[in-house]
Each structure stands twice: as structure tokens, then as C-alpha cells.
Amino acid sequence: MDYIERVRAQWAERLPAVDTSPADVGARVRRIAALLEAEVSDDLAARDVTRAELDVLTALRRSGRPLRAGEITTMTGSPGASITKRLDRLERAGLVGRAVHERDKRGVLVALTAEGEALVDELFPRQIEHERAALADLSGAERAELGRLLAVVLRRLDPKDY
Amino acid sequence: MDYIERVRAQWAERLPAVDTSPADVGARVRRIAALLEAEVSDDLAARDVTRAELDVLTALRRSGRPLRAGEITTMTGSPGASITKRLDRLERAGLVGRAVHERDKRGVLVALTAEGEALVDELFPRQIEHERAALADLSGAERAELGRLLAVVLRRLDPKDY
DNA sequence: CGATGATAGTTCACAGGTAAATCATCATGG
DNA sequence: CCATGATGATTTACCTGTGAACTATCATCG
Numbered sequence: 570m571d572y573i574e575r576v577r578a579q580w581a582e583r584l585p586a587v588d589t590s591p592a593d594v595g596a597r598v599r600r601i602a603a604l605l606e607a608e609v610s611d612d613l614a615a616r617d618v619t620r621a622e623l624d625v626l627t628a629l630r631r632s633g634r635p636l637r638a639g640e641i642t643t644m645t646g647s648p649g650a651s652i653t654k655r656l657d658r659l660e661r662a663g664l665v666g667r668a669v670h671e672r673d674k675r676g677v678l679v680a681l682t683a684e685g686e687a688l689v690d691e692l693f694p695r696q697i698e699h700e701r702a703a704l705a706d707l708s709g710a711e712r713a714e715l716g717r718l719l720a721v722v723l724r725r726l727d728p729k730d731y
Numbered sequence: 732m733d734y735i736e737r738v739r740a741q742w743a744e745r746l747p748a749v750d751t752s753p754a755d756v757g758a759r760v761r762r763i764a765a766l767l768e769a770e771v772s773d774d775l776a777a778r779d780v781t782r783a784e785l786d787v788l789t790a791l792r793r794s795g796r797p798l799r800a801g802e803i804t805t806m807t808g809s810p811g812a813s814i815t816k817r818l819d820r821l822e823r824a825g826l827v828g829r830a831v832h833e834r835d836k837r838g839v840l841v842a843l844t845a846e847g848e849a850l851v852d853e854l855f856p857r858q859i860e861h862e863r864a865a866l867a868d869l870s871g872a873e874r875a876e877l878g879r880l881l882a883v884v885l886r887r888l889d890p891k892d893y
Numbered sequence: 894c895g896a897t898g899a900t901a902g903t904t905c906a907c908a909g910g911t912a913a914a915t916c917a918t919c920a921t922g923g
Numbered sequence: 924c925c926a927t928g929a930t931g932a933t934t935t936a937c938c939t940g941t942g943a944a945c946t947a948t949c950a951t952c953g
Contacts, residue, residue: 595859704756723763
């Protein structure tokens, strides 16, 4: 009887007409995401960056090249105004640099500084370690199956290729 | 080749020393949670409530009784200051009522109004439907297996019983 | 019984996110 | 080529979330 089963039992009393079985997946996914987030946030706080800021830094790091501000908004899904503010702070912190785009002077090219790159290289592997630890009670085959099933769900939710 | 595989391929180029395989689960879970969230947020916006506010309303609804403000903070995981502000807004919107606790006048008893209850009964089933739709490409056995595997992960992350 | 420490909630001050308005630059069609 | 609309990013104004300080009430112990 885990947390989600307890919640479902409560709903069964209040709204017996509703079949809450999809929550066995949906609510668990939401809760796992939240708990993983909470674990990582300690690491982030220790380096004085937020999750949202790390998202910007990792987008730059894995692209391996400077990005236009607009590319960052599409990769992170955050609106342009948010990105502008985050870049302000990241720039002040010395983690990224901004430069006007050569060919299109409306645009901005954002690049990781050496410190920014070092920070990602420290924090990203640590995040992966949290994820690995969460899978400790599953066999290799189970992990693979879990990944596969999640991929099916994800494809349904996010049909577009990019 | 889904989104996560593409991201992992990028990391393999930049940080070949890091084994990113846990992201097949971790990153997918995070992304599915975010996409489900985005779907529901349209329904919420149409009724002019935020996700955080719905969390308060659902906590009250499934408890089936008025709750102390403190109970809401533990059930939602949000700090007290946030709950106070949310209750202010929910009260102004006529969705909850606040009353001083009889036996302990420091405390506050929060109760759903009829409108608040009706709103939950409209929005919660709709959220479940989004979750059900996300599972459309899985067989019954696969859904059960997915739920089971997620429960194992969740138990590892969230060991305490409550 | 008071005094004193604990507890419940709110207030305060400030960070971050966002839609809408704005500014600067670009592209194009007359 | 220049006027006009499109585009990229920033600024503005507002709102929500949160740690810390604060207020009111309770509980306990001398």
C-alpha cells in the first residue's frame, strides 16, 4: 500500500463513479518526477543555481556550440521573457556570455564560459546518479522494460519529431 | 529514436565518460510529467485556477472533511506561507471558506464551498482522462506492469509511510 | 495560577516566471 | 532602395512562491 494507492482509496470513497486506475501510472510519474527534483535541488542550491538555470546550461553544453536565445526558448520550453531574465543572472554569475549575432544583429548568441561548462560537468553526472539510485531495486531487464513502456507513453504524448 | 534518445546521443558526444542510461527512465518520467501537466493546465486556465490551487482543493475533496491549514501544508508539501496566500485567493474566489478552529484558536479550519467541490468534481476526472489517454498504446497487462515498476521506484525514493 | 517556551498561521520582503507592449533589426515587394 | 510588415529579444507590470520575522494562542512547569 503505497502513497498513490492510499490516495486512490480516498477517491474511491468520495467519487466512486470515477475509475482512477490511470493514476497508478500518472500520479506515480508525477510524484517520482517531483521527488527526483527535490533530491537534485540540494546539489543545485549548493552551487547557487536553480533547476531552470541548469536547464539553460545543459542545453548549451549538450549542443556543443553557442545557441541563439530563441533556440534556448524552444529547447527549454520557457517563454522568451523568462530566458532573458535567466540569461541576465547567468551572465552576472559568469556562467554564460552573450554576444550580438554577426549576421543578424537582432539575435543574441549565448555561449557557456569555462566556469559554466565546469558546473554542468559537475552537476549533470550527479543528476544521473540520483536517477540510477532510484532504479536500485530493479533488475537490468526490468529497467529496460520500464524505459520501453515509458517511451511508448511518451510517444503518444509528444508525437512531433524534433 | 525519441526525444530522450536524441538527447542521450548528444551527451554521448560531449561527455562520453558518463553512462546516461538511467535517463531512459529518469528523463522520460520528468518529460511525461511535464507534458501531462501542460495538457491539464489548459483545463485549469479555463476555470481560472492554477495547478497549485487545485492541489489544495483536491486535498480537501478527497479528505472529505475540513482541514487545518497545517494539514494542507503537509499534504501538498508547500510551505505555510504559500498556503496562506493560496487560501486568500481561493477564499476570494469563493471556492473555500476559512474559520477559526474551535478548540485551538490559533488554528484555521478550511472547508470547500459548494462551488469548490463542484470545481474539483469537474476537473479531477478530466485529469484522469488525460492520464488514461496517455496509456492508449499499452495493453492492460502492460499498464499493470508499468504501474508495478513505477511503484518499486517510488518506494525507493519515498520510503516513509504516510 | 502566571511565566515561558512551543506551536499555528500570517505578514514581509524579495526572487523568479510570464503575457503584453516595446525596441531594434531584417526582408520584401512596389 | 525605401516603406512596411515580420522577427528576435528585451522591458514592463503584475503575480506567485518562499524563507524569515512576527503575532496570537496554547501547554507546561514551578
